[in-house]
Amino acid sequence: xxxxxxxxxxxxxxxxxxxxxxxxxxxxxxxxxxxxxxxxxxxxxxxxxxxxxxxxxxxxxxxxxxxxxxxxxxxxxxxxxxxxxxxxxxxxxxxxxxxxxxxxxxxxxxxxxxxxxxxxxxxxxxxxxxxxxxxxxxxxxxxxxxxxxxxxxxxxxxxxxxxxxxxxxxxxxxxxxxxxxxxxxxxxxxxxxxxxxxxxxxxxxxxxxxxxxxxxxxxxxxxxxxxxxxxxxxxxxxxxxxxxxxxxxxxxxxxxxxxxxxxxxxxxxxxxxxxxxxxxxxxxxx
Numbered sequence: 369x370x371x372x373x374x375x376x377x378x379x380x381x382x383x384x385x386x387x388x389x390x391x392x393x394x395x396x397x398x399x400x401x402x403x404x405x406x407x408x409x410x411x412x413x414x415x416x417x418x419x420x421x422x423x424x425x426x427x428x429x430x431x432x433x434x435x436x437x438x439x440x441x442x443x444x445x446x447x448x449x450x451x452x453x454x455x456x457x458x459x460x461x462x463x464x465x466x467x468x469x470x471x472x473x474x475x476x477x478x479x480x481x482x483x484x485x486x487x488x489x490x491x492x493x494x495x496x497x498x499x500x501x502x503x504x505x506x507x508x509x510x511x512x513x514x515x516x517x518x519x520x521x522x523x524x525x526x527x528x529x530x531x532x533x534x535x536x537x538x539x540x541x542x543x544x545x546x547x548x549x550x551x552x553x554x555x556x557x558x559x560x561x562x563x564x565x566x567x568x569x570x571x572x573x574x575x576x577x578x579x580x581x582x583x584x585x586x587x588x589x590x591x592x593x594x595x596x597x598x599x600x601x602x603x604x605x606x607x608x609x610x611x612x613x614x615x616x617x618x619x620x621x622x623x624x625x626x627x628x629x630x631x632x633x634x635x636x637x638x639x640x641x642x643x644x645x646x647x648x649x650x651x652x653x654x
Contacts, residue, residue: 394496435472440471562640
């Protein structure tokens with residue numbers, strides 16, 4: 369695992385250990401993580417360091433979890449409230465999930481994530497924001513973990529953002545899986561949110577409609593009474609239609625299998641941080 373911090377400082381190692389030893393309390397303005405999804409897959413990179421296609425498709429990381437000594441140790445750290453990091457609700461949640469799920473791979477993943485989410489909560493400033501990128505595989509469990517850690521300590525659940533995209537790979541017996549989820553939480557009741565930095569263009573049917581020209585037919589429509597389009601653009605919804613990095617995107621694509629597009633990162637950083645803030649990526653896109 370890797371940890372990226374302010375001033376382009378990159379730490380390589382177990383992010384839990386690095387967070388505990390190197391990141392002070394309330395020192396981070398914005399944290400985004402794209403951790404493993406518990407997808408039960410092995411991921412390969414498709415380019416070498418010089419961006420030439422790697423014929424061997426070198427192994428990048430394994431996203432398969434088992435209950436082992438490390439998971440058992442983490443479980444007991446949570447139950448014993450190691451270093452005072454865990455709320456009563458988080459302890460009860462992890463203990464209850466273990467009773468239901470038993471000590472299996474899914475529960476090992478939940479314990480692993482709970483340990484790190486608690487540390488991220490600690491290092492966030494009171495006005496800090498946390499984005500957790502996940503998939504339907506285990507996202508519903510991570511939402512429970514986030515609620516149990518953030519809400520009892522005065523935090524707020526802000527958004528469930530659906531990152532939507534189009535592309536190939538359609539299953540024959542299911543709807544096409546074309547979105548991932550990003551949970552947005554704040555450590556306190558107030559948080560940085562610069563909506564003017566991330567406004568998006570209005571659709572053509574809005575910009576070409578009588579509403580945009582404020583004519584009489586628009587003014588007489590009580591549904592839109594008092595509405596005026598913002599000259600800076602539209603306030604984004606909680607679903608973001610942003611295309612993933614395509615094979616043809618040679619300038620941006622590095623060959624790492626779960627690399628996320630810069631456009632997605634740009635919206636998160638611009639909306640939830642200011643110039644000079646400290647931004648933490650505790651998994652480096654994983």
